[in-house]
Amino acid sequence: MGYWTLLESKNAFRAYGSEREAKKWKKEADILATLQDLLYMCLIDQAKNYEEAIRLLEREKYDAAILDIMGVRGYDLLDETTRLGIPTLMLTAHALSSDNFVKSIRSGAQAYLPKDRITEIAIFLRDVLKGKGDKSKRSMWFKRLESFFEEKFGADWRERQDPEFWKKYFYI
Numbered sequence: 001m002g003y004w005t006l007l008e009s010k011n012a013f014r015a016y017g018s019e020r021e022a023k024k025w026k027k028e029a030d031i032l033a034t035l036q037d038l039l040y041m042c043l044i045d046q047a048k049n050y051e052e053a054i055r056l057l058e059r060e061k062y063d064a065a066i067l068d069i070m071g072v073r074g075y076d077l078l079d080e081t082t083r084l085g086i087p088t089l090m091l092t093a094h095a096l097s098s099d100n101f102v103k104s105i106r107s108g109a110q111a112y113l114p115k116d117r118i119t120e121i122a123i124f125l126r127d128v129l130k131g132k133g134d135k136s137k138r139s140m141w142f143k144r145l146e147s148f149f150e151e152k153f154g155a156d157w158r159e160r161q162d163p164e165f166w167k168k169y170f171y172i
Helices: 019-038 050-059 074-083 098-106 115-131 140-153 163-169
Strands: 004-008 043-047 064-068 088-092 111-114
Touching: 019 043, 019 115, 043 050, 050 074, 064 074, 064 115, 074 088, 074 098, 088 115, 098 111, 098 140, 098 163, 111 115, 111 140, 115 140
Parallel strands: 004 043, 004 064, 064 088, 088 111
Antiparallel strands: none
16 A cells, blocks of 8 residues: 555646646646656545645545645645644745745755656655654755755855754754
8 A cells, every 4th residue: 555645736627818827737737647657656635726635634644745835825735734744745846946945844844856856756755754753864855856956056055054954954
């Protein structure tokens, strides 16, 4: 039996007024289909809006949640999954920044992942689940992405953050 994983996303089936908006939503639907394929070993629930996600969180017990920062109130859902003790992975493309990285982790996310690395989602999910309750393993996903973040945010991006952040959350 696989892990129960909640995937949150915008409603990909809603009609939109412009071709550009329609393409954006098709891309979102493609991301969800990709996640379903890559996490074939998991039992997955998808929520198309914030209210549906809350209902699922109240009704089911999840081993993990994958949320899109720019999705349907991603940070609000992160507050809920954190409150419920559900390890949460934040997935993003448009909100990829060092500030959102720090905000996500400080808000309770167990991982902050770029959509560029979506093909490795099963590895990151495993890292997060292995790190649950084990301080020494908590930053395994980060070690896999450290060079990616340095390339995107600059080699000194960690030094620009509060040193206590790294001690508290990554034990580095």
